[in-house]
Amino acid sequence: MHARSEPARAVENAEPMLSVRDLRVHYRSSRFGIERDVKAVDDVSFAVRRREIYGLAGESSAGKTTLTKSIAGAVRPPMVFVGGSVDFAFLSGYGGLHRAPPAEVARIRWRHLAYIMQSSMSLLNPVRQLRSTFIDFAYPHIGGSRSQFEQEVVAHLARVQLDPSVLAAYPHQLSGGMRQRAILALATICRPDLLIADEPTSALDVLVQREVLGMIRGIQRETGSSVLLVSHDMGVHALATDRLGIMYAGRLVEEGATPEIFRSPLHPYTRHLISSLPRIGDDAPHEGLESAPPNLADPPSGCRFHPRCPLAREACRRQVPPMQEAAPGRRVACFALETGQRDE
Amino acid sequence: MLDVSGVSKSFVRGGLLSRQRILAVDQVSFQLDARRPEIFTIIGESGSGKTTLARMILNIETPSSGVVSLEGIDLATIRTRSSRVSFLHKVQPIFQNPFESFNPLKRVERYLFMTQRRLFATAGRLSSEKAVDEAMQKVGLSLKEVSHRFPHELSGGQLQRIAIARALLARPKLIVADEPVSMIDASLRISILNLFKALRDELGISIIYITHDLATAYYISDRIMIMRKGRIVETGDARTVLNAPRHPYTRQLREAVLVPEVASVAENASVGTTHAAKSSAPER
Numbered sequence: 018m019h020a021r022s023e024p025a026r027a028v029e030n031a032e033p034m035l036s037v038r039d040l041r042v043h044y045r046s047s048r049f050g051i052e053r054d055v056k057a058v059d060d061v062s063f064a065v066r067r068r069e070i071y072g073l074a075g076e077s078s079a080g081k082t083t084l085t086k087s088i089a090g091a092v093r094p095p096m097v098f099v100g101g102s103v104d105f106a107f108l109s110g111y112g113g114l115h116r117a118p119p120a121e122v123a124r125i126r127w128r129h130l131a132y133i134m135q136s137s138m139s140l141l142n143p144v145r146q147l148r149s150t151f152i153d154f155a156y157p158h159i160g161g162s163r164s165q166f167e168q169e170v171v172a173h174l175a176r177v178q179l180d181p182s183v184l185a186a187y188p189h190q191l192s193g194g195m196r197q198r199a200i201l202a203l204a205t206i207c208r209p210d211l212l213i214a215d216e217p218t219s220a221l222d223v224l225v226q227r228e229v230l231g232m233i234r235g236i237q238r239e240t241g242s243s244v245l246l247v248s249h250d251m252g253v254h255a256l257a258t259d260r261l262g263i264m265y266a267g268r269l270v271e272e273g274a275t276p277e278i279f280r281s282p283l284h285p286y287t288r289h290l291i292s293s294l295p296r297i298g299d300d301a302p303h304e305g306l307e308s309a310p311p312n313l314a315d316p317p318s319g320c321r322f323h324p325r326c327p328l329a330r331e332a333c334r335r336q337v338p339p340m341q342e343a344a345p346g347r348r349v350a351c352f353a354l355e356t357g358q359r360d361e
Numbered sequence: 362m363l364d365v366s367g368v369s370k371s372f373v374r375g376g377l378l379s380r381q382r383i384l385a386v387d388q389v390s391f392q393l394d395a396r397r398p399e400i401f402t403i404i405g406e407s408g409s410g411k412t413t414l415a416r417m418i419l420n421i422e423t424p425s426s427g428v429v430s431l432e433g434i435d436l437a438t439i440r441t442r443s444s445r446v447s448f449l450h451k452v453q454p455i456f457q458n459p460f461e462s463f464n465p466l467k468r469v470e471r472y473l474f475m476t477q478r479r480l481f482a483t484a485g486r487l488s489s490e491k492a493v494d495e496a497m498q499k500v501g502l503s504l505k506e507v508s509h510r511f512p513h514e515l516s517g518g519q520l521q522r523i524a525i526a527r528a529l530l531a532r533p534k535l536i537v538a539d540e541p542v543s544m545i546d547a548s549l550r551i552s553i554l555n556l557f558k559a560l561r562d563e564l565g566i567s568i569i570y571i572t573h574d575l576a577t578a579y580y581i582s583d584r585i586m587i588m589r590k591g592r593i594v595e596t597g598d599a600r601t602v603l604n605a606p607r608h609p610y611t612r613q614l615r616e617a618v619l620v621p622e623v624a625s626v627a628e629n630a631s632v633g634t635t636h637a638a639k640s641s642a643p644e645r
Contacts, residue, residue, distance in 0.1 A: 076546035077517070193407070222406040223573060223617045249547065252619025279621065293551045294621050295580035297603050303580070305552030309516030325548075 032106055033064035034211050034243040035088065040101035042080075042087045045094075055313045057083040059267040060101075062340070065211065067106070070237060070244040072258030072275065074251060074290070078310050080267040081247045082135060085215050088245070089132040090114025090122060105130065107210055127158045131204040133214040138196045141188040147199055148184040155206050173206045174199075176239070177232050194225035201232060208240045215247045230257045251290060255279055260346075263287045266311050266321035269340060273347035283349045286322050320352070328353035362395035362567065363418065363535060368427035369591075370413050386410040386417070387591040388427070393569075395432070395534065398561050402570045402578045402599065404614070405588035411571050414588070415539050418569065419454050431535075449480060453528035457540040459520035463512040469520070470508045473497075473527050480531050496526040499564070500556060518549030525556065529564075536560070539571045554581050575618050579603050587611050 042058040058080045065071040073081050083096065092098050092115040102112040107129040111117045114125070134140065142150055151170050152163075159166055171181045177198040188196060197217065204212060214233065218226040234257055237244050246258055254261050254275060261278050263271040263286065271284040282288040293303050306325050311317055317324050323333040330353065338350045370386040387410070393401060405411040416422040417429055420436045429436045431451055439448050456462050463469055470493065477489040494504040500522040512520060521541060528536055538557070542550045558581055560566045572578055578585055582599035587610070595608040606612045 076548060223575075223614060223619075224406065227617045227619065250619065251547070251621035255621045256619050290547060291621055293547065295551070295554070295576045296620060297576055297579045297615070297618065299579075300600075302555070303551045305550070305555060306548045309518060309549065310546065 033066050034106045035065040035245065036104050037064070037084075037088065038062050038102050038104075040084070040087065040103065041099040042083050042092070043097050043099050044083075045097045053314055056316060057096075057267050057313055058087065059316075060337075061264075061267075061269045062101075063262050063269060063272060065243050065245055066260075067243055068237075068241050069259040070234065070246055070257055072254040072261040073245065073247045073264060074249065074254050074261060075264035076249060076310055078266070078313065079264040080313075081249075081264055082215055083267075084264070085132070085213050085245065085247055087113070087115070089130070089213055090117070091132075105211065127155060127204075127207045127209060129210045131207070131209040131212050133200060133204050133212070133217050135215045136220060137200050137215075137217070138193055138220055141196060141199065143188050146185055146187055147191075151184070151203060151206070154203055158207050170202075170206065173202050176236060177202045194221055194229065197221060197225075197229055198232065201229065201236070205236050205240065205242075209242055211243045211245065212237070213245045213247075216249070217246070218253060219248065219250070226253075227256070233257060251294060263290065266316060267313055268321060268350065269348075270322065270351070271349045272340075273344075277344075277347060283343055283347070283354055284322075284351050285326050285328050285353065320350070326353075362432055363393040364428075364430045365392070365414075365418065366390045366428050366430075368414070368417060368424045368429055370410075370417060370422060371425050384591050385413040386424075389414060389588075389591075389593055390427075391586060391593075391596065393535070393567050395567075398565045398567045399583040400557060400561055400568045400570055400581050402572060402582035402585040403588060404572060404575065404578055404585055406573055406614075408590065409588040410591035411588050412539055413591075415454075415537050415569065415571050419452060419537055420448060446480060450531050451533055452535045452537060453531050453533040455521070455524050455528055455536060455538040455541045458544045459517050459524050460512060460544070462524050463520060465512050467511075468508070469510055469512055469515065469523055470504065473523070473530060476527050476530050492530060493526075496529045497523070499529055499560075500526045501552075502526065516549065517545045518553060521545055521553055522556065525553075525560075529560075533566060535567045535569065537569045537571070540573070541570070542577060543572070543574065550577070551580075557581055575603060575614060587614070 040058055040061045044055040044057055046053050061084060073084065075081050086096065087098060088103050090113065098113060098115060103114065108117060108121065108125055114122060156166055159169065170184065174181060174183065179195065179198055179202065183191060183195065183199065191199065217233065218229050221229060230253060233244065248254060258275045261273065261275045262269050263284065265286050271278065271287045278287065279291060282291050289306055293305060295303060308325055311321055319335050320333040320338050323329040326333065332352045338352045340348045340350045343349045343354065368386060368389050369384065371382050371384045374381045374383055403411045403414065413422060417424050420439060423437055431448065439445055463472055473493045474489055477492055490504065497504050502519065502522055507515065507523060542553050545553060554577055557568055557570065561568060570582060579599060584597065585599045585602055586596040587594045589610055595602055595606065595611045602611065603615065606615050
């Protein structure tokens with residue numbers, strides 16, 4: 018157990034913790050002989066570096082959850098892994114966790130990769146005490162004697178400011194915030210190299226939300242792990258992430274350091290996403306975007322944002338704008354931006 | 362118009378042996394003036410009693426003590442069908458999740474036609490179609506656009522607009538909206554909020570907006586009331602309360618708002634480190 022984390026530390030800064038290349042994931046259904054492909058994730062590439070919190074932002078149906086599921090290897094029909102690859106620093110050569118043999122997956126899970134699913138608060142077994150849940154999930158990976166394990170659990174619970182007495186509690190006896198913190202403790206007790214958290218704070222009250230985000234950051238700092246944090250809430254990203262990727266209709270449209278994106282959003286969608294949010298102290302009226310995010314079974318041609326985009330031009334309708342480097346460490350997929358800069 | 366005075370509601374929880382009384386709403390009073398339509402916001406975290414209060418105003422729940430009255434009529438006295446219908450003409454609800462307020466197996470317009478038939482008991486298909494279309498126009502849609510569509514074919518924003526159109530059919534004086542935008546995508550949220558403002562300014566409808574989100578509350582409210590554990594913590598003009606909160610709890614809430622700005626990014630470093638410093642747990 019003690020030796021486990023050493024190899025990971027040794028290859029510091031060598032390769033990214035997670036690299037996703039040209040990933041395409043569809044939902045395939047066929048009814049009455051009609052095939053239907055919902056292109057939930059389309060040609061997405063990005064990398065999560067070591068010791069960073071990478072945020073994924075976007076609205077519902079942007080493909081955030083599909084993306085995290087395919088990274089975590091939860092690929093089950095109707096979800097189909099169409100193309101591309103997902104590689105980890107601790108597992109490569111398979112192109113995706115779902116292709117790895119079960120023994121490999123078992124080796125990796127919890128110790129190297131932990132996944133906090135959406136609405137995971139309700140995933141604790143309601144008829145088992147928290148202690149049993151910890152034993153079920155984490156004991157096989159940590160080993161040692163039971164009392165040693167329990168000591169470790171208690172120490173780890175202290176990091177999320179939970180009292181050891183919660184171990185004897187059933188999930189329904191805990192508040193939402195406590196449950197989410199328990200889940201966080203459960204996911205991080207083996208000190209995973211990569212933690213994937215899908216909307217970890219969305220169901221929590223504002224006061225608790227801030228606290229839990231602080232804890233995710235605190236634990237990440239302490240253990241030196243990488244975190245992929247998915248949230249629709251730009252406020253969460255502003256507070257907790259180092260780098261940020263913005264998704265729209267299954268594609269990544271912008272990526273960069275979080276402060277940079279907030280300071281000068283480049284893609285029209287990102288700009289809208291940030292400027293449309295009401296703020297306390299700001300009395301100006303805001304304009305909403307018309308129409309809704311596109312239907313992914315039949316997405317618009319070219320850039321998927323063009324029907325709603327104020328800067329749309331002919332090229333946007335015909336071609337897909339490629340993800341291009343706009344500045345060091347900054348990538349954007351937009352035609353308007355390119356020519357706009359040239360014009361100036 | 363609406364007078365909530367000294368209203369409390371308690372629930373009994375547990376079995377015979379371990380009975381617990383939970384005071385969900387404790388001595389809440391406020392008034393809405395019919396002459397001055399406004400957006401009155403109730404802010405609270407989960408468990409603050411804000412939804413219970415809304416349910417009492419909608420006459421779904423009866424207060425344990427205190428009186429809710431609308432235009433001088435105590436809601437507890439509404440017993441007959443006709444008085445219930447006339448109450449529904451004055452107050453209409455909008456719920457949190459538009460995907461759950463519509464029957465997934467029925468076309469969306471059916472919900473509107475049913476409301477129209479219930480409230481006006483008019484059999485005329487043409488006249489109700491006209492009324493439904495009018496209501497749709499008020500929310501920026503048309504009957505033609507949405508008819509024959511099922512809920513899953515529409516976005517959350519569109520469905521919420523249709524739910525608002527349904528509420529408008531009754532030509533209400535008051536709309537009680539419980540977290541109406543929390544399930545709606547950020548890019549569509551603001552247009553729903555703008556719609557509420559338009560309802561107030563153009564149709565003279567008062568709106569009770571219930572939320573946990575201080576930023577949207579600041580954006581649309583005239584007055585706000587902050588609740589905690591069933592009690593009113595602070596109440597007053599929205600701008601005054603949110604710009605210069607007096608009560609420590611309001612201040613705490615105000616500080617917990619996640620601001621999508623660079624300023625808070627600079628601050629986030631401290632969030633992580635203060636926690637790391639706080640945790641005294643021994644290293645492995």
